[in-house]
Amino acid sequence: MAHGKVTITVDEYSSNPTQAFTHYNINQSRFQPPHVHMVDPIPYDTPKPAGHTRFVCVSDTHSRTDGIQMPYGDVLLHMGDFTELGLPSEVKKFNDWLGKSFHGKNRNQI
Numbered sequence: 638m639a640h641g642k643v644t645i646t647v648d649e650y651s652s653n654p655t656q657a658f659t660h661y662n663i664n665q666s667r668f669q670p671p672h673v674h675m676v677d678p679i680p681y682d683t684p685k686p687a688g689h690t691r692f693v694c695v696s697d698t699h700s701r702t703d704g705i706q707m708p709y710g711d712v713l714l715h716m717g718d719f720t721e722l723g724l725p726s727e728v729k730k731f732n733d734w735l736g737k738s739f740h741g742k743n744r745n746q747i
Contacts, residue, residue: 681708693739700727707738 650657685691693710697717707713713735720727 679708681706683708685709685711698731700730702731702734702738705738710739713739 648657650660690712691708691710693708693713695705695707695713695715698705698715698719700719700721719731
C-alpha cells in the first residue's frame, strides 16, 4: 500500500443523526454507503506492521470481559456500556481488566 494523502468524505447525514439512523436502519440490509468498506477482523495475535497505528475497538461488554482476548494496539476505543448495572464494583472490575489486558498507549471510553 502506498503512503499518501487519504480523502475522507463526510457523510451527507452527519449533521442530522435522526435522519441518518432512519435512512441506514431502513436500508442496512440492501444498502452500503459507497465510502464504507467492510473488512474481516484480523486474528488477535496478528503482528502490527511497522509505522502503523492500530486501533482496537470494543463495545458493550456489559461486565463480561473475562473471555476477551485483546490484541496489541496503540489505541483502545471502548464504546457503549461497560457495566451491566452501573455498580461501583463493576466499574472497578472494568478498570482492572483494562489495566491487565490492554498494553497500548491510549485507552478511551466513549
